[in-house]
Amino acid sequence: MFVDFFYKLKETGVPVSPTAFLTLHKALDKGLVRSLDEFYTSARTILVKSERYFDLFDQVFAHHFKGAEMPDHEGFELDELARALLDSWLKNPKEIADALGIDEKDLKNLSPEELIEYFKDRLKEQTEEHHGGSKWIGTGGTSPVGHSGYHPGGMRVGGVSRNRSAVKVAMDRRYKDYSLSGPLTQAMMGEALKRLRNLVPVGPKDQVNIDETIYQTMKNAGEIEIVFDRDLRDRLKVIIAIDNGGWSMDPYVTVVQTLFDYTRAQFKDVKTYFFHNTIYSTLWEDAPRYKKPFRMENLTRIDPETRIIIVGDASMAPYELMAADGSIHLEERSGKRSIDCLQFLADTFSHCVWLNPISRNMWDYTQTILAIGNIFPMYELSIDGLEKAVTHLMSK
Amino acid sequence: MLDTEKNKKFIGATQYVLDEELASIVNVSMALEMPLLLKGEPGTGKTMLAYAIAESLQMPLIVLNVKSSMKLVEALYQYDTLTRLNDSRFSDSTRDVSNIEDYIKMGKIGQAFTADVRTVLLIDEIDKADTDFQDDMLDVLDQMEFDIIEIDKVVKTKYRPVIIITSNAKKDLSDPFLGRCNFHHIAFPDPKMMRRIIHVHFPNLDSDLVETAIDTFYRLRELDAVEKRPATRELINWIRALDADPDFKPKKLLKGNVPFLGVLFKKSQDYGKALQQTERRRLF
Numbered sequence: 001m002f003v004d005f006f007y008k009l010k011e012t013g014v015p016v017s018p019t020a021f022l023t024l025h026k027a028l029d030k031g032l033v034r035s036l037d038e039f040y041t042s043a044r045t046i047l048v049k050s051e052r053y054f055d056l057f058d059q060v061f062a063h064h065f066k067g068a069e070m071p072d073h074e075g076f077e078l079d080e081l082a083r084a085l086l087d088s089w090l091k092n093p094k095e096i097a098d099a100l101g102i103d104e105k106d107l108k109n110l111s112p113e114e115l116i117e118y119f120k121d122r123l124k125e126q127t128e129e130h131h132g133g134s135k136w137i138g139t140g141g142t143s144p145v146g147h148s149g150y151h152p153g154g155m156r157v158g159g160v161s162r163n164r165s166a167v168k169v170a171m172d173r174r175y176k177d178y179s180l181s182g183p184l185t186q187a188m189m190g191e192a193l194k195r196l197r198n199l200v201p202v203g204p205k206d207q208v209n210i211d212e213t214i215y216q217t218m219k220n221a222g223e224i225e226i227v228f229d230r231d232l233r234d235r236l237k238v239i240i241a242i243d244n245g246g247w248s249m250d251p252y253v254t255v256v257q258t259l260f261d262y263t264r265a266q267f268k269d270v271k272t273y274f275f276h277n278t279i280y281s282t283l284w285e286d287a288p289r290y291k292k293p294f295r296m297e298n299l300t301r302i303d304p305e306t307r308i309i310i311v312g313d314a315s316m317a318p319y320e321l322m323a324a325d326g327s328i329h330l331e332e333r334s335g336k337r338s339i340d341c342l343q344f345l346a347d348t349f350s351h352c353v354w355l356n357p358i359s360r361n362m363w364d365y366t367q368t369i370l371a372i373g374n375i376f377p378m379y380e381l382s383i384d385g386l387e388k389a390v391t392h393l394m395s396k
Numbered sequence: 397m398l399d400t401e402k403n404k405k406f407i408g409a410t411q412y413v414l415d416e417e418l419a420s421i422v423n424v425s426m427a428l429e430m431p432l433l434l435k436g437e438p439g440t441g442k443t444m445l446a447y448a449i450a451e452s453l454q455m456p457l458i459v460l461n462v463k464s465s466m467k468l469v470e471a472l473y474q475y476d477t478l479t480r481l482n483d484s485r486f487s488d489s490t491r492d493v494s495n496i497e498d499y500i501k502m503g504k505i506g507q508a509f510t511a512d513v514r515t516v517l518l519i520d521e522i523d524k525a526d527t528d529f530q531d532d533m534l535d536v537l538d539q540m541e542f543d544i545i546e547i548d549k550v551v552k553t554k555y556r557p558v559i560i561i562t563s564n565a566k567k568d569l570s571d572p573f574l575g576r577c578n579f580h581h582i583a584f585p586d587p588k589m590m591r592r593i594i595h596v597h598f599p600n601l602d603s604d605l606v607e608t609a610i611d612t613f614y615r616l617r618e619l620d621a622v623e624k625r626p627a628t629r630e631l632i633n634w635i636r637a638l639d640a641d642p643d644f645k646p647k648k649l650l651k652g653n654v655p656f657l658g659v660l661f662k663k664s665q666d667y668g669k670a671l672q673q674t675e676r677r678r679l680f
Contacts, residue, residue: 017575023428032427038420045421046428049574051435051581214477222485 002043005064012060014053020046036065193262193390203231237269237303243312244287245276252357255381256311259355263309277316278338278372279345280327296341299348307393308345308352311381314372315358321368342375353389357381412441412448413593418580422449425578431519431537431559433574436582439627442562446518449558456511458557459518460504462525468532471503475546496547505536506551514555523563530573537576585628587614597632601639608646609635616660619673626660634659 002024009016024046033039040061048057205228212227219225240263242256243249249256263270273283273294285292320327321338346352354376356369363369363378372378377392379385406414406422422445425432434442450457460471476499484493491498502510508517522530536542537559541552561577563569585593587610594606613634617625626634637656638644644655654674661667 015571019575023430027424027428030427032424041417041420042424045424045432045578045580049433049571049577049579054581214481217481222481 005043005060006047008060008064009047009057012056014048014056014060016047020049193386205230207231235269236267237271237306238263238267239271239273239302239306239308241273241275241279241283241308241310241312243277243310244274245289249313249357252313252381255357259311259381275312277312278314278321278368279310279341280338281336281341296344299345304349305351306349308349309355309389309393310352310376311355311357313358314354314356314369314378315366316368318367318371321371339371339375342372346375351393351395352376353392354378355381355385355389360385406449406452412444412451413589413596414448415589418445418582421578421580426558428578429556431561431577433561433563433569433577433579434582435563435579437584437625437627438564439629440582440584441628442582443518443520446516446560446562449560450516453516453558455514455516455558457516457518458504458508458511459520461520462522462529464524464526466525466529468529468536469503471505472536472542473503473506473544473551474501475499475544476501497549500544500547506542508557509540509542509551509553511557512554515557517557517559519559519561521564522561523569527570530570534572534576587611590614590628590631593628594632594635598635598639601635602646604646605638606635608649609638612649612654613660616654616670616674619670624661624663624666630660630662 006016006021024043027033027042027046033042043061044054044057048054207229209227209229212229213225216225216227217223240260242260244253244256260272264272273285274287274289275283276289279296281296283294283296284290285294324335324337327338354372356363356378357380358366358369359382360380363373369378377389379389379392406419406426422432434445436442446459447457449455475496479489479491480493480496480499483489483491487493505517505519508515540556541550543550590610590613591606594601594610598606610631613626613631634656637659641655648655654670657670657674658667661670
């Protein structure tokens with residue numbers, strides 16, 4: 001019956017439906033499944049509908065049929081972070097040791113498991129005394145995975161082997177890479193942003209409206225009446241404001257760059273501004289942020305229907321956001337609180353979103369993210385987040 | 397349906413290298429009469445699978461290429477009002493103007509449903525269309541029938557077609573839609589599999605050339621910051637190009653001299669990057 005197996009899948013977060021479960025039984029009933037291998041493939045193809053869950057399925061399968069260890073899901077996020085840290089560690093132990101303020105030599109003799117434990121403890125400490133987006137928390141998801149990296153203690157992580165038995169295949173966790181949300185590519189962004197369009201008729205009436213023509217012709221008792229329409233053009237104005245300052249955004253520069261390139265190609269009327277950490281009285285038209293200032297007051301002259309997309313990690317010291325002279329740049333101190341400037345932006349434009357490259361489950365740890373999230377609808381800079389943001393931007 | 401037909405099993409085709417896992421997934425889906433949704437990188441053979449099934453089971457293949465502006469009705473049937481209007485004004489055709497059914501043309505899905513034999517229906521790149529398209533298709537796939545509104549006639553399947561749906565994973569499909577499909581994700585073939593695939597396409601090719609070409613290909617795929625990585629199709633074309641070039645020696649590849657990069661990298665940015673990196677680093 002495999003009811004336990006089914007519920008185990010559900011528990012671990014694989015979205016399985018009873019209908020699919022019944023279908024699986026139909027397959028069993030028809031004699032389509034004659035071995036554990038076939039059960040593995042059939043169950044996966046019928047129950048699991050996205051490659052993102054293939055890895056979880058593999059783990060549950062291995063657990064259920066072989067008693068393999070289940071991952072601890074409560075500590076899962078921390079686990080992933082620690083693992084990312086381990087990967088970076090394998091690549092460049094010195095850099096990490098310096099960043100964490102520990103001695104490289106002390107850790108040399110630890111096994112990878114001990115290392116992970118150690119990193120976890122460090123991370124716990126960090127989340128408690130968090131100062132706005134610690135680099136290691138931030139880079140958690142983006143750190144490249146180095147399978148054959150160098151470990152001072154002389155140990156390799158990962159490695160590929162392929163076996164025929166289903167349980168072994170499942171234990172291989174071939175789909176591990178798919179379980180993390182994939183990187184944003186230009187094509188994916190294109191799909192998400194395609195809906196960000198506001199088509200309005202412009203120009204001469206030179207398009208034949210066939211449906212209307214037929215209707216009018218019928219009304220005319222068959223005497224042909226051709227109806228013309230104006231061309232539909234995209235007249236949406238978009239402003240993108242990108243946080244390009246400081247190391248806290250560094251890991252996301254490529255992602256933001258892709259977004260930036262794409263919007264340039266997609267929209268005619270797109271303006272890009274830059275800022276550092278948060279917005280005070282000025283946005284900058286040039287990336288180094290000193291040549292071409294753009295005063296916030298001027299924004300009131302812009303069409304209030306303009307869609308505002310702000311990209312930033314929203315992580316900073318709380319005073320930068322809350323204090324009247326919070327800016328770390330002297331010339332930007334205008335006596336206005338940044339949070340008021342942001343509120344002004346949100347009040348002026350009805351369609352604003354904030355895209356945050358930091359993964360959503362880390363938001364709760366940073367005060368300023370929560371504060372800004374109260375002003376703007378905030379979305380993750382991922383495919384899902386982007387889609388939601390676009391839906392919000394296009395809502396009436 | 398004849399018993400022999402029902403027991404037909406898919407075991408691969410002449411130009412398609414099939415792994416066991418996929419074969420059993422196809423067979424399960426066929427037996428359950430459920431559509432099979434295939435996802436995966438471009439060039440992993442999603443579309444080719446449908447061709448291979450049609451070839452090996454000798455069923456006619458009907459391909460529905462989904463376009464972004466497509467409405468489901470277009471895929472089901474079309475009511476040709478213009479021809480009817482024309483006929484009514486200049487009655488010089490053999491069609492009966494008062495009979496609307498004469499002006500109904502079956503779309504691709506309609507053709508698959510009304511065919512006199514079991515067919516393979518390939519719905520290619522469904523993610524291109526709106527979510528409306530998928531939602532509308534739910535009932536059609538569920539009931540395996542649709543309604544022609546103009547003449548109030550229900551079209552039922554004579555033989556449930558083998559439905560293969562592909563998606564490039566640009567967008568996630570809606571949950572209810574996924575619920576009605578079986579799902580498989582085709583991973584990019586590993587070098588071993590790739591050798592078999594190349595062998596199927598070029599049985600008589602010099603093994604030196606194949607080895608070095610595949611080796612180079614996988615290294616090129618790993619270049620950083622490439623937007624569209626070359627896939628199987630590109631590799632096959634590239635090998636064809638290398639084979640056709642009388643001046644080409646496999647040794648050249650080993651030295652880092654990679655000709656015809658344009659066959660592998662189709663985007664000018666990618667091409668530039670690949671050229672730069674192969675030349676500068678002498679990667680190979």
